[in-house]
Amino acid sequence: MEEFFLQSIAWEGKYNLNSEITLYILHNGASFRICYVARKLASLPSALEQHHESYKALYRQDMDERDLVAERLRKPFEELMTRLAPNVSTGSIRSLHSYLYPPSFILEATVRENHIEPSFRTTVSRWKFVCPGESLYNDCFQPYLPSLASKVKVYSSRRIQVLAHTMRLVPSKVSLDGVTYFFKPWLSGRGHGYHELKAHEKILVASEANPLSLCNAYICRLHGLIIDDDDDVLQHYQVHTYPEDSDEDSDEDSDEEDDSHGSRLVGLLLTYIENKGTMEFLGPWSDCTNEERTRWSRQIRESVKSLHAAGVVWGDAKTDNVLIGKDGNAYLIDFGGSYTQGWVDKEKMETVEGDLQGLKRIEECLVQWSENPLPFKGVEK
Structure with missing residues:
Protein backbone atom coordinates (compact mmCIF):
# COMPACT_ATOMS: atom_id res chain seq x y z
CA MET A 1 0.00 0.00 0.00
CA GLU A 2 1.30 3.46 -0.88
CA GLU A 3 1.84 5.73 2.13
CA PHE A 4 0.14 8.56 0.25
CA PHE A 5 -2.49 7.32 -2.19
CA LEU A 6 -3.71 9.65 -4.93
CA GLN A 7 -7.43 9.09 -5.46
CA SER A 8 -7.75 11.73 -8.16
CA ILE A 9 -6.58 15.12 -9.34
CA ALA A 10 -9.00 17.73 -10.71
CA TRP A 11 -8.63 20.85 -12.82
CA GLU A 12 -10.78 22.94 -15.16
CA GLY A 13 -11.37 21.20 -18.48
CA LYS A 14 -11.77 24.41 -20.47
CA TYR A 15 -8.29 25.86 -20.95
CA ASN A 16 -7.63 28.27 -18.11
CA LEU A 17 -4.15 28.79 -16.68
CA ASN A 18 -5.67 30.11 -13.47
CA SER A 19 -7.76 27.01 -12.90
CA GLU A 20 -7.76 25.67 -9.36
CA ILE A 21 -5.90 22.35 -9.09
CA THR A 22 -7.16 19.95 -6.45
CA LEU A 23 -5.62 16.71 -5.23
CA TYR A 24 -7.59 14.04 -3.36
CA ILE A 25 -5.28 11.99 -1.15
CA LEU A 26 -5.72 9.11 1.32
CA HIS A 27 -3.15 8.77 4.09
CA ASN A 28 -3.10 6.82 7.36
CA GLY A 29 -6.88 6.46 7.60
CA ALA A 30 -7.69 10.05 6.64
CA SER A 31 -8.90 11.78 3.49
CA PHE A 32 -7.35 15.04 2.27
CA ARG A 33 -8.31 17.63 -0.32
CA ILE A 34 -5.31 19.76 -1.29
CA CYS A 35 -6.14 22.99 -3.10
CA TYR A 36 -3.85 25.12 -5.25
CA VAL A 37 -5.69 28.38 -5.99
CA ALA A 38 -4.04 30.69 -8.53
CA ARG A 39 -5.23 33.97 -6.98
CA LYS A 40 -3.74 32.95 -3.62
CA LEU A 41 -0.38 32.28 -5.25
CA ALA A 42 -0.28 35.48 -7.27
CA SER A 43 1.84 37.40 -4.73
CA LEU A 44 4.77 35.08 -5.52
CA PRO A 45 5.46 35.18 -9.30
CA SER A 46 7.56 31.99 -9.28
CA ALA A 47 4.76 30.10 -7.51
CA LEU A 48 2.16 31.37 -9.97
CA GLU A 49 4.40 30.44 -12.92
CA GLN A 50 4.86 26.93 -11.55
CA HIS A 51 1.06 26.68 -11.09
CA HIS A 52 0.60 27.59 -14.75
CA GLU A 53 3.15 24.96 -15.83
CA SER A 54 1.38 22.34 -13.70
CA TYR A 55 -1.93 23.18 -15.35
CA LYS A 56 -0.42 22.95 -18.84
CA ALA A 57 0.98 19.51 -18.05
CA LEU A 58 -2.39 18.30 -16.71
CA TYR A 59 -4.25 19.77 -19.68
CA ARG A 60 -2.10 17.69 -22.05
CA GLN A 61 -3.70 14.57 -20.48
CA ASP A 62 -0.41 12.68 -20.33
CA MET A 63 -0.60 10.14 -17.48
CA ASP A 64 3.14 10.20 -16.76
CA GLU A 65 3.11 13.98 -16.56
CA ARG A 66 -0.01 13.85 -14.40
CA ASP A 67 1.69 11.59 -11.88
CA LEU A 68 4.78 13.81 -11.75
CA VAL A 69 2.65 16.93 -11.20
CA ALA A 70 0.62 15.19 -8.49
CA GLU A 71 3.77 14.09 -6.66
CA ARG A 72 5.30 17.57 -6.87
CA LEU A 73 2.14 19.24 -5.55
CA ARG A 74 1.67 16.66 -2.80
CA LYS A 75 5.22 16.71 -1.40
CA PRO A 76 4.99 20.02 0.53
CA PHE A 77 1.89 18.73 2.36
CA GLU A 78 3.19 15.34 3.50
CA GLU A 79 4.33 16.47 6.95
CA LEU A 80 1.03 18.28 7.61
CA MET A 81 -1.04 15.28 6.45
CA THR A 82 0.95 12.95 8.69
CA ARG A 83 0.36 15.26 11.65
CA LEU A 84 -3.39 15.48 11.05
CA ALA A 85 -4.06 11.83 10.20
CA PRO A 86 -5.07 9.40 12.96
CA ASN A 87 -2.01 7.26 12.15
CA VAL A 88 -3.60 3.86 11.66
CA SER A 89 -1.02 1.21 12.52
CA THR A 90 0.14 -1.05 9.68
CA GLY A 91 -1.61 -4.41 9.71
CA SER A 92 -4.35 -3.35 12.11
CA ILE A 93 -7.87 -4.57 11.35
CA ARG A 94 -10.24 -1.65 10.83
CA SER A 95 -13.98 -1.48 10.59
CA LEU A 96 -15.63 -0.83 7.25
CA HIS A 97 -17.13 2.26 8.89
CA SER A 98 -13.67 3.80 9.33
CA TYR A 99 -12.91 3.22 5.62
CA LEU A 100 -16.20 4.68 4.43
CA TYR A 101 -16.16 7.72 6.70
CA PRO A 102 -12.55 8.74 7.35
CA PRO A 103 -11.78 12.06 9.05
CA SER A 104 -11.48 14.50 6.15
CA PHE A 105 -9.48 17.69 5.82
CA ILE A 106 -9.12 20.53 3.34
CA LEU A 107 -5.59 21.88 2.95
CA GLU A 108 -4.39 24.79 0.85
CA ALA A 109 -1.20 26.17 -0.62
CA THR A 110 -0.50 29.67 0.69
CA VAL A 111 2.31 32.17 0.15
CA ARG A 112 4.27 33.32 3.16
CA GLU A 113 7.66 35.02 3.21
CA ASN A 114 8.35 34.35 -0.45
CA HIS A 115 7.71 30.61 -0.40
CA ILE A 116 4.77 28.24 -0.68
CA GLU A 117 3.57 27.04 2.69
CA PRO A 118 1.02 24.26 3.22
CA SER A 119 -1.83 25.37 5.44
CA PHE A 120 -4.85 23.81 7.08
CA ARG A 121 -8.13 25.32 5.96
CA THR A 122 -10.86 23.28 7.65
CA THR A 123 -12.19 19.85 8.48
CA VAL A 124 -14.95 18.37 6.35
CA SER A 125 -17.81 17.41 8.61
CA ARG A 126 -20.68 17.60 6.15
CA TRP A 127 -21.64 14.00 5.59
CA LYS A 128 -22.87 14.83 2.10
CA PHE A 129 -19.35 15.66 0.97
CA VAL A 130 -17.98 12.17 1.40
CA CYS A 131 -20.89 9.93 2.30
CA PRO A 132 -20.92 6.85 0.05
CA GLY A 133 -23.92 4.90 -1.12
CA GLU A 134 -27.40 6.12 -1.89
CA SER A 135 -30.41 7.21 0.11
CA LEU A 136 -33.05 4.54 0.56
CA TYR A 137 -35.64 7.19 -0.29
CA ASN A 138 -34.63 6.81 -3.94
CA ASP A 139 -37.65 5.40 -5.76
CA CYS A 140 -35.39 3.10 -7.79
CA PHE A 141 -34.89 0.97 -4.69
CA GLN A 142 -38.54 0.33 -3.99
CA PRO A 143 -39.05 -2.65 -6.35
CA TYR A 144 -36.15 -4.58 -4.81
CA LEU A 145 -35.03 -3.55 -1.33
CA PRO A 146 -38.14 -4.54 0.68
CA SER A 147 -38.04 -8.03 -0.80
CA LEU A 148 -34.27 -8.36 -0.38
CA ALA A 149 -34.34 -7.10 3.20
CA SER A 150 -36.85 -9.81 4.06
CA LYS A 151 -34.56 -12.53 2.68
CA VAL A 152 -31.08 -11.41 3.78
CA LYS A 153 -29.89 -9.62 6.89
CA VAL A 154 -29.12 -5.91 7.09
CA TYR A 155 -25.91 -4.78 8.82
CA SER A 156 -24.24 -1.55 9.86
CA SER A 157 -20.76 -0.92 8.46
CA ARG A 158 -19.57 -0.72 12.08
CA ARG A 159 -20.02 -4.50 12.38
CA ILE A 160 -17.90 -5.31 9.33
CA GLN A 161 -14.13 -5.83 9.63
CA VAL A 162 -11.91 -5.16 6.62
CA LEU A 163 -9.40 -7.93 5.93
CA ALA A 164 -8.07 -6.68 2.59
CA HIS A 165 -8.56 -3.88 0.09
CA THR A 166 -7.82 -3.17 -3.55
CA MET A 167 -4.86 -1.18 -4.82
CA ARG A 168 -7.15 1.85 -4.74
CA LEU A 169 -7.80 1.27 -1.03
CA VAL A 170 -11.39 0.13 -1.62
CA PRO A 171 -12.31 -2.58 0.93
CA SER A 172 -12.82 -5.95 -0.75
CA LYS A 173 -12.36 -8.93 1.57
CA VAL A 174 -14.33 -8.41 4.79
CA SER A 175 -15.41 -10.41 7.82
CA LEU A 176 -18.64 -10.54 9.80
CA ASP A 177 -19.06 -12.81 12.82
CA GLY A 178 -16.12 -14.92 11.68
CA VAL A 179 -17.45 -15.43 8.13
CA THR A 180 -15.57 -13.99 5.14
CA TYR A 181 -17.44 -12.08 2.42
CA PHE A 182 -16.71 -9.93 -0.59
CA PHE A 183 -17.69 -6.28 -0.10
CA LYS A 184 -19.11 -4.56 -3.17
CA PRO A 185 -19.57 -0.82 -2.61
CA TRP A 186 -22.81 0.73 -3.77
CA LEU A 187 -22.21 3.52 -6.27
CA SER A 188 -24.98 6.10 -6.44
CA GLY A 189 -26.67 6.67 -9.77
CA ARG A 190 -25.23 3.59 -11.50
CA GLY A 191 -28.02 1.80 -13.35
CA HIS A 192 -26.25 -1.56 -13.33
CA GLY A 193 -26.58 -1.59 -9.52
CA TYR A 194 -30.37 -1.80 -9.72
CA HIS A 195 -30.02 -4.53 -12.34
CA GLU A 196 -27.83 -6.46 -9.92
CA LEU A 197 -30.31 -6.04 -7.06
CA LYS A 198 -33.07 -7.35 -9.31
CA ALA A 199 -30.96 -10.37 -10.28
CA HIS A 200 -30.14 -11.22 -6.66
CA GLU A 201 -33.77 -10.82 -5.68
CA LYS A 202 -34.78 -13.36 -8.33
CA ILE A 203 -32.03 -15.74 -7.24
CA LEU A 204 -33.22 -15.57 -3.63
CA VAL A 205 -36.88 -16.00 -4.61
CA ALA A 206 -36.07 -19.01 -6.81
CA SER A 207 -33.93 -20.60 -4.10
CA GLU A 208 -36.66 -20.04 -1.52
CA ALA A 209 -39.33 -21.58 -3.74
CA ASN A 210 -37.15 -24.54 -4.73
CA PRO A 211 -33.92 -24.99 -2.71
CA LEU A 212 -32.58 -27.37 -5.37
CA SER A 213 -33.09 -25.01 -8.32
CA LEU A 214 -29.76 -23.20 -8.03
CA CYS A 215 -27.92 -25.40 -5.56
CA ASN A 216 -25.47 -26.62 -8.21
CA ALA A 217 -24.94 -23.26 -9.89
CA TYR A 218 -21.46 -21.81 -9.48
CA ILE A 219 -22.44 -18.18 -8.91
CA CYS A 220 -21.67 -15.27 -6.60
CA ARG A 221 -24.61 -14.85 -4.18
CA LEU A 222 -25.95 -12.03 -2.04
CA HIS A 223 -25.68 -12.61 1.73
CA GLY A 224 -26.43 -9.22 3.23
CA LEU A 225 -27.08 -5.51 2.76
CA ILE A 226 -24.93 -2.87 4.44
CA ILE A 227 -27.12 0.06 5.40
CA ASP A 228 -25.96 3.01 7.53
CA ASP A 229 -28.14 5.48 9.34
CA ASP A 230 -27.60 9.15 8.47
CA ASP A 231 -27.63 10.21 12.12
CA ASP A 232 -24.79 7.80 12.85
CA VAL A 233 -22.72 9.32 10.05
CA LEU A 234 -23.43 12.87 11.21
CA GLN A 235 -22.46 11.93 14.76
CA HIS A 236 -19.22 10.44 13.48
CA TYR A 237 -18.17 13.68 11.80
CA GLN A 238 -19.12 15.86 14.73
CA VAL A 239 -16.46 14.03 16.75
CA HIS A 240 -13.68 15.35 14.53
CA THR A 241 -13.14 19.00 15.49
CA TYR A 242 -9.78 20.74 15.56
CA PRO A 243 -8.83 23.95 17.40
CA GLU A 244 -6.86 25.23 14.41
CA ASP A 245 -10.02 25.19 12.28
CA SER A 246 -9.98 28.24 10.01
CA ASP A 247 -12.94 30.56 9.53
CA GLU A 248 -11.79 31.39 5.99
CA ASP A 249 -14.18 30.25 3.28
CA SER A 250 -16.56 29.12 6.02
CA ASP A 251 -19.57 29.50 3.76
CA GLU A 252 -18.12 26.91 1.41
CA ASP A 253 -16.42 24.39 3.67
CA SER A 254 -17.68 24.65 7.25
CA ASP A 255 -20.36 22.50 8.88
CA GLU A 256 -23.89 22.86 7.64
CA GLU A 257 -26.93 21.62 9.45
CA ASP A 258 -29.08 19.18 7.58
CA ASP A 259 -32.57 18.33 8.74
CA SER A 260 -32.82 15.19 6.62
CA HIS A 261 -32.75 11.88 8.45
CA GLY A 262 -32.78 8.48 6.87
CA SER A 263 -30.56 5.63 5.79
CA ARG A 264 -28.24 4.79 2.95
CA LEU A 265 -27.32 1.58 1.15
CA VAL A 266 -23.53 1.61 1.13
CA GLY A 267 -22.72 -1.88 -0.11
CA LEU A 268 -23.48 -5.55 -0.61
CA LEU A 269 -22.07 -8.60 1.16
CA LEU A 270 -21.43 -11.22 -1.51
CA THR A 271 -19.89 -14.67 -1.62
CA TYR A 272 -16.13 -14.44 -1.18
CA ILE A 273 -14.52 -16.74 -3.71
CA GLU A 274 -10.99 -17.81 -2.88
Missing part, protein backbone atom coordinates in the same frame (compact mmCIF):
# COMPACT_ATOMS: atom_id res chain seq x y z
CA ASN A 275 -9.65 -17.69 -6.41
CA LYS A 276 -6.63 -18.07 -8.65
CA GLY A 277 -7.75 -15.33 -11.02
CA THR A 278 -10.19 -14.77 -13.85
CA MET A 279 -10.65 -17.20 -16.72
CA GLU A 280 -9.40 -14.44 -19.04
CA PHE A 281 -6.12 -14.41 -17.12
CA LEU A 282 -5.66 -18.14 -16.55
CA GLY A 283 -7.27 -19.85 -19.54
CA PRO A 284 -4.73 -19.15 -22.32
CA TRP A 285 -1.65 -20.58 -20.58
CA SER A 286 -0.19 -24.02 -21.21
CA ASP A 287 -0.12 -24.95 -17.52
CA CYS A 288 -3.93 -24.90 -17.66
CA THR A 289 -5.07 -28.37 -18.75
CA ASN A 290 -7.69 -29.11 -21.38
CA GLU A 291 -9.49 -31.19 -18.76
CA GLU A 292 -9.88 -28.02 -16.68
CA ARG A 293 -11.10 -26.01 -19.68
CA THR A 294 -13.66 -28.69 -20.51
CA ARG A 295 -14.92 -28.70 -16.92
CA TRP A 296 -15.18 -24.92 -16.85
CA SER A 297 -17.14 -24.90 -20.10
CA ARG A 298 -19.62 -27.41 -18.70
CA GLN A 299 -19.97 -25.58 -15.39
CA ILE A 300 -20.56 -22.20 -17.03
CA ARG A 301 -23.19 -23.60 -19.40
CA GLU A 302 -25.02 -25.38 -16.54
CA SER A 303 -24.88 -22.30 -14.31
CA VAL A 304 -26.26 -20.07 -17.08
CA LYS A 305 -29.02 -22.63 -17.73
CA SER A 306 -29.96 -22.63 -14.03
CA LEU A 307 -30.04 -18.83 -13.94
CA HIS A 308 -32.31 -18.65 -16.99
CA ALA A 309 -34.67 -21.22 -15.44
CA ALA A 310 -34.90 -18.90 -12.42
CA GLY A 311 -35.65 -15.90 -14.67
CA VAL A 312 -32.21 -14.35 -14.16
CA VAL A 313 -30.02 -12.91 -16.91
CA TRP A 314 -26.28 -12.97 -16.24
CA GLY A 315 -25.72 -9.90 -18.38
CA ASP A 316 -22.11 -9.00 -19.13
CA ALA A 317 -21.07 -12.51 -20.20
CA LYS A 318 -17.31 -12.74 -20.82
CA THR A 319 -14.25 -14.59 -19.57
CA ASP A 320 -13.32 -11.65 -17.32
CA ASN A 321 -16.54 -12.24 -15.37
CA VAL A 322 -15.65 -15.83 -14.57
CA LEU A 323 -13.51 -16.45 -11.49
CA ILE A 324 -11.55 -19.68 -11.20
CA GLY A 325 -11.76 -20.74 -7.57
CA LYS A 326 -8.91 -22.39 -5.72
CA ASP A 327 -11.21 -25.42 -5.69
CA GLY A 328 -10.82 -25.51 -9.50
CA ASN A 329 -14.40 -24.50 -10.30
CA ALA A 330 -15.61 -21.69 -12.57
CA TYR A 331 -17.82 -19.10 -10.82
CA LEU A 332 -20.00 -16.51 -12.57
CA ILE A 333 -19.68 -13.03 -11.09
CA ASP A 334 -21.14 -9.58 -11.75
CA PHE A 335 -24.89 -9.53 -12.33
CA GLY A 336 -24.86 -5.80 -13.05
CA GLY A 337 -25.93 -6.23 -16.65
CA SER A 338 -24.64 -4.08 -19.53
CA TYR A 339 -22.43 -5.66 -22.24
CA THR A 340 -18.86 -5.73 -23.55
CA GLN A 341 -18.18 -5.21 -27.23
CA GLY A 342 -16.92 -8.39 -28.85
CA TRP A 343 -18.78 -10.60 -26.39
CA VAL A 344 -22.42 -9.50 -26.50
CA ASP A 345 -24.03 -7.26 -29.11
CA LYS A 346 -25.47 -4.05 -27.71
CA GLU A 347 -28.99 -4.80 -28.94
CA LYS A 348 -28.86 -8.15 -27.09
CA MET A 349 -27.51 -6.88 -23.76
CA GLU A 350 -29.32 -8.02 -20.61
CA THR A 351 -31.28 -10.68 -22.49
CA VAL A 352 -31.25 -14.48 -22.54
CA GLU A 353 -30.17 -14.28 -26.18
CA GLY A 354 -27.24 -12.05 -25.16
CA ASP A 355 -26.18 -14.54 -22.47
CA LEU A 356 -26.21 -17.36 -25.01
CA GLN A 357 -24.16 -15.27 -27.44
CA GLY A 358 -21.60 -14.50 -24.73
CA LEU A 359 -21.58 -18.14 -23.64
CA LYS A 360 -20.84 -19.27 -27.20
CA ARG A 361 -17.90 -16.88 -27.43
CA ILE A 362 -16.56 -18.04 -24.05
CA GLU A 363 -16.66 -21.64 -25.27
CA GLU A 364 -14.91 -20.62 -28.50
CA CYS A 365 -12.13 -19.04 -26.43
CA LEU A 366 -11.73 -22.21 -24.38
CA VAL A 367 -11.46 -24.32 -27.53
CA GLN A 368 -8.93 -21.91 -29.07
CA TRP A 369 -6.83 -21.93 -25.88
CA SER A 370 -6.97 -25.71 -25.80
CA GLU A 371 -5.64 -25.93 -29.36
CA ASN A 372 -3.08 -23.11 -29.13
CA PRO A 373 -2.11 -22.51 -25.49
CA LEU A 374 0.45 -19.82 -24.67
CA PRO A 375 3.76 -21.15 -23.30
CA PHE A 376 3.78 -20.91 -19.53
CA LYS A 377 6.12 -18.16 -18.29
CA GLY A 378 5.70 -18.41 -14.56
CA VAL A 379 2.44 -16.46 -14.37
CA GLU A 380 1.31 -16.56 -10.76
CA LYS A 381 -1.97 -18.36 -10.32
